[in-house]
Amino acid sequence: MDIIKTGNLKKSYMLGKVEVKALNGVDVSIQKGEFVAIMGPSGCGKSTFLNMVGMLDIPTSGEIYVEGNDVTGMSSNKRAEYRLRHIGFIFQFFNLFNELTAIENIMFPMMLNRMPNYRKNAQELLNLVGLGDRIHHLPSELSGGQQQRVTIARSLANSPKILLADEPTGNLDTKSSKEIIELFRKLNLERGQTIVMVTHSQEIGEKADRIIHFRDGIIEK
Amino acid sequence: MHLDDIRSALFYSKKDIFKNKKIFLFITAAIIFATANIIIINGFMDGMIRDLADNTVESSLGHLNIYPDQEERFIEGLGIKEEELNALKDVEAYSPRVSASGVLSFKELSASANILALDPDKERGVTKLLDKLDSGTAINSNDGNAILVSYRLAEDLKLDTGDEVTLAFENGNMKEYMIKGIIRTGSQEFDSSTVVMALNEARRHLDIENRASSILVKLSDKEIAGDYKPILMQNLGIKNVKTWKEELEYLMSFTEAYKSFSSIISAVGLIAASISVGIIVYVNVIHKKRQIGIMKALGAKDSFIFTVFIMEALLFGLIGVPAGDIVGYLAIKHMEANPFYDAIMMTWISARFGNYLLYNATAVSFAATLLAGIYPAIKASRIDIIKAIWGG
Numbered sequence: 346m347d348i349i350k351t352g353n354l355k356k357s358y359m360l361g362k363v364e365v366k367a368l369n370g371v372d373v374s375i376q377k378g379e380f381v382a383i384m385g386p387s388g389c390g391k392s393t394f395l396n397m398v399g400m401l402d403i404p405t406s407g408e409i410y411v412e413g414n415d416v417t418g419m420s421s422n423k424r425a426e427y428r429l430r431h432i433g434f435i436f437q438f439f440n441l442f443n444e445l446t447a448i449e450n451i452m453f454p455m456m457l458n459r460m461p462n463y464r465k466n467a468q469e470l471l472n473l474v475g476l477g478d479r480i481h482h483l484p485s486e487l488s489g490g491q492q493q494r495v496t497i498a499r500s501l502a503n504s505p506k507i508l509l510a511d512e513p514t515g516n517l518d519t520k521s522s523k524e525i526i527e528l529f530r531k532l533n534l535e536r537g538q539t540i541v542m543v544t545h546s547q548e549i550g551e552k553a554d555r556i557i558h559f560r561d562g563i564i565e566k
Numbered sequence: 567m568h569l570d571d572i573r574s575a576l577f578y579s580k581k582d583i584f585k586n587k588k589i590f591l592f593i594t595a596a597i598i599f600a601t602a603n604i605i606i607i608n609g610f611m612d613g614m615i616r617d618l619a620d621n622t623v624e625s626s627l628g629h630l631n632i633y634p635d636q637e638e639r640f641i642e643g644l645g646i647k648e649e650e651l652n653a654l655k656d657v658e659a660y661s662p663r664v665s666a667s668g669v670l671s672f673k674e675l676s677a678s679a680n681i682l683a684l685d686p687d688k689e690r691g692v693t694k695l696l697d698k699l700d701s702g703t704a705i706n707s708n709d710g711n712a713i714l715v716s717y718r719l720a721e722d723l724k725l726d727t728g729d730e731v732t733l734a735f736e737n738g739n740m741k742e743y744m745i746k747g748i749i750r751t752g753s754q755e756f757d758s759s760t761v762v763m764a765l766n767e768a769r770r771h772l773d774i775e776n777r778a779s780s781i782l783v784k785l786s787d788k789e790i791a792g793d794y795k796p797i798l799m800q801n802l803g804i805k806n807v808k809t810w811k812e813e814l815e816y817l818m819s820f821t822e823a824y825k826s827f828s829s830i831i832s833a834v835g836l837i838a839a840s841i842s843v844g845i846i847v848y849v850n851v852i853h854k855k856r857q858i859g860i861m862k863a864l865g866a867k868d869s870f871i872f873t874v875f876i877m878e879a880l881l882f883g884l885i886g887v888p889a890g891d892i893v894g895y896l897a898i899k900h901m902e903a904n905p906f907y908d909a910i911m912m913t914w915i916s917a918r919f920g921n922y923l924l925y926n927a928t929a930v931s932f933a934a935t936l937l938a939g940i941y942p943a944i945k946a947s948r949i950d951i952i953k954a955i956w957g958g
């Protein structure tokens with residue numbers, strides 16, 4: 346079954362008086378449990394696509410189906426609720442809360458979700474990403490790769506249906522990048538986690554089940 | 567908003583507020599002083615007004631004050647009324663007074679004067695007027711050749727105790743008197759031009775037998791004056807009686823101006839404190855755009871973001887306001903215990919503590935910190951996710 350399906354998805358931005366067509370009719374189907382990489386040149390609409398699927402923003406036209414339900418046209422509160430329950434985000438730049446420790450960063454979305462036992466669950470997620478011994482470290486006390494692993498642990502806090510990662514290795518060295526991809530693979534295999542990952546790197550992209558190529562707001566081939 | 571959400575918001579607000587301890591202390595100090603300031607200024611003003619009122623009551627008013635009926639100059643049948651007053655259980659003392667006018671002359675100077683005739687023994691039972699002497703001694707009931715003058719009148723005529731003056735009554739009678747003392751009450755009206763003499767002596771010159779211009783009545787408790795007024799009116803068959811509170815109304819209306827002035831002073835301090843709270847929360851919001859975007863991406867609703875930053879403002883209040891209450895309480899208690907002497911009013915002035923001071927200051931300060939947080943909190947809740955995350 347398709348966990349994500351988009352139909353003629355379009356998004357344009359106004360830059361002053363100029364209309365920028367970031368997405369120009371995208372039809373994509375992604376299966377539950379798939380690990381998909383999205384690749385393409387800079388500015389071709391990859392992040393925009395991820396933001397649409399993650400309901401950070403609303404499309405100009407077209408449909409997005411999650412598990413068969415059309416999710417476009419939701420109110421801002423409903424979209425927040427949707428993200429809270431079903432989506433995990435990982436961004437290129439480290440996006441942890443600076444004044445919260447590693448474990449608190451993971452507890453926070455759990456608290457937002459009103460989940461019980463959040464401290465114990467957050468600890469387990471930190472163990473899962475291999476940072477069980479760094480729970481009380483502040484982000485500034487962790488390396489880039491470690492921070493990104495905390496971000497991944499945080500993105501799993503709500504047991505999301507879909508994990509969306511926008512160039513998660515973009516700011517990491519080769520070794521850390523490899524570790525992150527291996528972590529994704531592990532999550533995908535062990536938990537059946539659906540992952541949609543944007544990347545620049547062919548080497549990283551090839552680790553996924555499938556690569557979707559974007560160009561100028563549409564899908565190539 | 568769900569209680570869990572408030573707890574989650576608080577979880578983040580706390581971290582954000584306490585991350586810079588110095589700023590936290592500065593801002594909290596501003597709230598502490600603004601709150602204490604409200605308590606101190608109001609407590610002081612209320613204390614001063616009370617002392618002024620007490621002073622006025624002490625020197626020139628009874629708890630109840632009897633006046634002639636409308637259109638009449640005198641209360642008639644003084645003897646019978648005195649008998650009635652003697653019979654009333656809650657009447658502790660009374661003092662009939664007669665007011666008349668005259669002209670006081672000394673050497674080549676003369677000035678018009680208000681003559682206040684009273685029975686010193688009875689007056690002492692009701693007011694402390696005869697204790698308010700700048701110099702000399704008070705008159706007694708049988709003083710036929712001595713009077714007291716108010717200090718401004720003495721100044722105008724260059725009088726001193728022991729001087730011999732001539733007093734011309736309104737009916738033309740004249741007599742020489744010795745100045746036995748100079749009196750100062752703090753009341754402008756009284757101090758400007760009053761001559762005080764014994765009622766017995768005044769009766770020899772004026773047609774006031776069995777009459778009075780007013781009767782000052784002291785009750786067992788000044789708080790019963792309102793309830794006792796109709797009883798007195800009925801028993802004595804009189805119509806024109808005023809309680810000390812009614813008499814003080816003019817004083818109270820005059821103090822309204824002082825009170826609004828002191829409110830403005832408190833408000834300025836509080837506004838300064840609340841603006842600093844607002845600025846700090848605003849700066850937090852501006853510095854946190856990206857993190858607010860992330861919070862929203864994680865599924866935080868706008869209302870949650872609003873709560874986070876309102877809580878930050880509230881946290882300042884939650885710590886600063888009670889601390890300000892304590893500082894204000896201690897200060898006012900200190901002032902209460904250490905009154906100072908006001909030489910013009912010739913009275914002691916002290917601050918006065920009342921629980922209402924704490925309630926008012928707490929409510930107002932809390933409201934101010936809360937208000938300060940509203941704009942930054944709205945600003946935060948409206949931050950656009952996409953712009954925030956991409957650093958726009």
Ligand SMILES: Nc1ncnc2c1ncn2[C@@H]1O[C@H](COP(=O)(O)OP(=O)(O)O)[C@@H](O)[C@H]1O
Nearest residue numbers: 358365367386387388389390391392393394952
């Ligand atoms: N918020 C925005 N406002 C205006 N233009 C935007 C905005 N976001 C993206 N764009 C434009 O849309 C196009 C696609 O952007 P994006 O999806 O970020 O590309 P990619 O992630 O593939 O590099 C680009 O031309 C970009 O400049």
Ligand SMILES: [Mg+2]
Nearest residue numbers: 391392393511
């Ligand atoms: Mg991008």
